[in-house]
Each structure stands twice: as structure tokens, then as C-alpha cells.
Amino acid sequence: MTPAAKVTKNANGTLSVPDHVILPFIEGDGIGPDIWASAVRVFNAAVERAYGGQRKIEWLEVYAGEKAFNNTGEWLPTETTDTIADHLVSIKGPLTTPVGGGIRSLNVAIRQRLDLYVCQRPVRYFDGVPSPVKTPEKVNMVIFRENTEGIYAGIEFDHGSEDVIKLRNFLVEELGVEKIRFPDTSSLGIKPMSEEGSKRLSRAAIQYALDQNRQSVTLVHKGNIMKFTEGFFKKWGYEVADQEFADQTYSWARWEKTKEEQGTEAANAEQAAALEAGKILVKDCICDAFLQQILTRPAEYDVIATPNLNGDYVSDALAAQVGGIGIAPGANINYENGIAVFEATHGTAPKYAGQDKVNPGSVILSGEMMFRYMGWNEAADCIIAGLEKTIESKRVTYDFHRLMDGATKLRCSEFGSAIIENM
Structure with missing residues (x-):
């Protein structure tokens, strides 16, 4: 096998991923070491299963959080973010919030330092996962949360x-x-909230929807009250759709224009024809109404583009509908320069640290996202297959075990092993 090398970006904007790739990782604080130990075995096994030795990962540890502070006196060394930027693709566990002054949140600091303007959260249901709602299988959304403004x-x-x-x-x-x-x-x-920041988020969401054959993009905002910030977020999102993706999308802004000029019947006919032709619908929803509708009619929503605070609420609310943040994956991505940090979305849970107890699903599914971002879809498919079969067999960690009848309780490490066995 060729020597290990980092991910680079091609002139056309696509990633160049070597078969023997170096990927930086941050183990994380609290339960970070437990979930990483389980997850990294799953990642390596998925690559081996998918490619039979033709591809391999060389893991490069970089430091943030308590381990970095204990070693260097800094919570987030510049060397860490420089290495992440240089290698483009990386993954991390949960990080503690530093006590005292300086950095308020290490996660936010990483996003802002690297200008990772998209917080991407896919939310889907796995059969057998305990859920507080009647039809969690109707939830299948990808959230694009603005990360920097x-x-x-x-x-x-x-x-x-x-x-x-x-x-x-x-x-x-x-x-x-x-x-x-x-x-x-x-x-x-x-x-x-800027035009540039809002437009690049909407642009990334629409392009993702096109690339992944999704049906719609919804701009979630509170523009009815905050007219010059979130109201303009909606306006700028529609401008991206109508000016940059006019041949591939149909927007509610275009519907309003046609209605004004030709009437409601003509606008409805125009939208129906556009959707029949395969165009993606770009629409909007006020955030409080959206939080109701993801409970009452979640099937109507697909890709979501939203400002930062709304996205924080929406991400966790949707995660609860499909089983909780313990298996909710996430990534922070700059789609313009290619830098992407995939991450566990939950906290450090220090009272469970070192107990080999918690669910490693969040960081495992973040790795699945990472493989798809790299174009290693076969390895990602192995992870999904292993996870689905493990949950269906009711072999789960304590968080699911307490909510499932007839389940077998596994440790964090055992859950990882079960996923590998079921690939």
C-alpha cells in the first residue's frame, strides 16, 4: 500500500482522498475516550469490510479540551486547528466547556476559527429505537444550521x-x-446576520438537496418579528434559489410573484408543473410553527436551512423524536474550502466517564457521515447495516435498554463489537 497521505482539494472543488489516508481526530473529554475506543474499531472494520485491504486509515491524534490544557496550558492550541485545516477532514468527540474566562465553548471556537459555516445534522429513524412519538419513521431531514453568525x-x-x-x-x-x-x-x-453568510448557507443546503435527490429545502426563520436579520435571511435564501438555481428549483418567492402578476390559479399551476418536472421546492416556515409541524406533519420537510439559534433548538427537538441525541450525528463544514470536522453532538457526561457504559452511536454515525463526505460510501453502508441489525436484534446500550422490552444491555465497547459483527 502507498504511504499515508492527507485529503486534498482538486482544482474543480472536489476532494482527492488517497486510499491510505491520514485523518486527524480529537478523542474528547469525559466519555470521549470510551466512545472513541468503540467507534474507531467500527470505522476500521467498516473500511476493511468494504475494501478488503485496498483502503486504510492512519489516525492522527490532535488535542483540544482537557487533554490539551493538561499538556500545553491551552484549551485549543493553534497547532490543532492548523492540522485540521491542513488535512481537511477530521472527527472529534465531545469537549468540555472551559471554566473561567477566555473561550466560552470549544466547539464554537473550532467552528469560528476554521469558518465552518454549516452545522449539518441529518436526522433519521432506525427501526426499533425507542421514540416518544407515534410515527418517528416519518422524520427524515437534514439540517443546515448557520454556524458563525x-x-x-x-x-x-x-x-x-x-x-x-x-x-x-x-x-x-x-x-x-x-x-x-x-x-x-x-x-x-x-x-x-450578513448577506454573504446567509447566502452561502442556503447555497450549500440547495446544492446538497440537488446532489442527494431530496425533495425540498425549507428556510426556517423568525422574520415576522426580526425583519432585518431573520427576515433578510429568508429573502437572501430565496435570492440564491431564484438567481443561482433557477433551472433546478421552484421557490415560494417565485410563486408569490406569479400570483401577484397572474393570480393564484396560475401560480399553483406553475408550481405543480415545476415539481412535476423534478425541480426542488424552496419554501419557508416561521420557526415556532416549524417546531409544531415537525411533530404533526414531519414528512413534509426534507432539507432545512436556518440561522444558528433556531438550528440549535430544531436539531435537538428532532433528535428526540428519533431516539435522542445519543445517536444524533453532526458535522461542521465549510463547503467552499472543503474543511470538515465531524463530531459527536452530545456533551461530555463526566459522571459516566471511564465506565464503558454510554451509547457511542453519535460519533459512529458522524463517522458514517464522514465516509460519505470522503466518497467512501461502501464503508458508510457497512456502518448503517451493522447498526440497523444490532438495534433490530435489541442488543443496545443502557439508554435504549431501559426503554425496550426484551432487550440485552451492552457496554459501550460491546455495542461497537456488535455493530462490527452485524456488518
Whole structure:
């Protein structure tokens, strides 16, 4: 086999993935070592099963979180994010939130430092997984959550500080703001949402929908109230659809225009003809209505594009419908430069650390996403087949075991072994 090499990007924007590839990983804090030990065996077995020795992964550990702090005094060394950027594709476990000042969230810091503007969360149901809803199998969505702007940009000023007084005075005295109800005790935050940031997210979501033969893209927003931020997120999303993907999509903005010019009947006929021709429908939904409708009619939604805070709520709400965040995968991706960090989406659960107890499904399915991103679909298929058969046989970790009749409880490591056996 050829020497191991990193993933690179071709001139046409596609990834070049060597058969013997180097992939950086961050083990993670708390339960991170437990779930990584189980997951990495699944990854290696899937590659071996799919390619019979023709492809192989060389894992390169990089450091963040407690292990990095203990070794270097830094929670997120620059060397770590430089290595991730240089190798393009990587995977990580959960990271702790540092105590004290400085970095508020290591996960957010990685996303912002590397400009990973898409938080991508696929949500689907696996037969046999306990669910609190009657028809979880109707949930099959992929969320594109904006990662770098909005409330999560972290532009906040503490109440009573010199900075918040300066900002408050500017808002009140220079801009005439009168809606700060309790100005003397208010903390203030700023919510930047740009045309560039909104459009690149919508562009990635629409292109993904086209590439994966999905049916629709929904822009989820609160633009009826926040008109110049989330309202423009919707407007800019429709502009991307109508100006950059006009031959491949049909948008509700186009429907409104036709309705205004020719009437409702003509607009409905135009939309029906577009969908019959195979175009993707680009629509929108106010976020509070969306949170209702994913419970009452989830089959109507497919790919979701949404600002940061909405995406945080929606991701976890949908994960609960299909069995919980313990098996919810995720990735942070810059579709323009190709850098992608796949990750467990749950927390560090320190009280379970070292017990070989928790469900490694989130990081395992994030690895499945990673393989598809790399074009190693056969290895990804092996993981799905192994996981489906394991859950169907009711051999599960404690979180599912307590909710399933007649199930066999497995340790974290045993669950990984069962997936390998069932590939």
C-alpha cells in the first residue's frame, strides 16, 4: 500500500482522498475516550469490510479540551486547528466547556476559527429505537444550521460594565432606541446576520438537496418579528434559489410573484408543473410553527436551512423524536474550502466517564457521515447495516435498554463489537 497521505482539494472543488489516508481526530473529554475506543474499531472494520485491504486509515491524534490544557496550558492550541485545516477532514468527540474566562465553548471556537459555516445534522429513524412519538419513521431531514453568525457570534456585554454603558448610550443617544425596558440593568448582545453568510448557507443546503435527490429545502426563520436579520435571511435564501438555481428549483418567492402578476390559479399551476418536472421546492416556515409541524406533519420537510439559534433548538427537538441525541450525528463544514470536522453532538457526561457504559452511536454515525463526505460510501453502508441489525436484534446500550422490552444491555465497547459483527 502507498504511504499515508492527507485529503486534498482538486482544482474543480472536489476532494482527492488517497486510499491510505491520514485523518486527524480529537478523542474528547469525559466519555470521549470510551466512545472513541468503540467507534474507531467500527470505522476500521467498516473500511476493511468494504475494501478488503485496498483502503486504510492512519489516525492522527490532535488535542483540544482537557487533554490539551493538561499538556500545553491551552484549551485549543493553534497547532490543532492548523492540522485540521491542513488535512481537511477530521472527527472529534465531545469537549468540555472551559471554566473561567477566555473561550466560552470549544466547539464554537473550532467552528469560528476554521469558518465552518454549516452545522449539518441529518436526522433519521432506525427501526426499533425507542421514540416518544407515534410515527418517528416519518422524520427524515437534514439540517443546515448557520454556524458563525447570529446570537452565537458571542458579541455580548455584561450589565453594568463600561462597554455595555457605552453601547447603551450609543443606542439611546445616537440611534434613538427606546425599547430597552430596563436600561440600567440590561446586558446587551448583538446579532449580526450578513448577506454573504446567509447566502452561502442556503447555497450549500440547495446544492446538497440537488446532489442527494431530496425533495425540498425549507428556510426556517423568525422574520415576522426580526425583519432585518431573520427576515433578510429568508429573502437572501430565496435570492440564491431564484438567481443561482433557477433551472433546478421552484421557490415560494417565485410563486408569490406569479400570483401577484397572474393570480393564484396560475401560480399553483406553475408550481405543480415545476415539481412535476423534478425541480426542488424552496419554501419557508416561521420557526415556532416549524417546531409544531415537525411533530404533526414531519414528512413534509426534507432539507432545512436556518440561522444558528433556531438550528440549535430544531436539531435537538428532532433528535428526540428519533431516539435522542445519543445517536444524533453532526458535522461542521465549510463547503467552499472543503474543511470538515465531524463530531459527536452530545456533551461530555463526566459522571459516566471511564465506565464503558454510554451509547457511542453519535460519533459512529458522524463517522458514517464522514465516509460519505470522503466518497467512501461502501464503508458508510457497512456502518448503517451493522447498526440497523444490532438495534433490530435489541442488543443496545443502557439508554435504549431501559426503554425496550426484551432487550440485552451492552457496554459501550460491546455495542461497537456488535455493530462490527452485524456488518
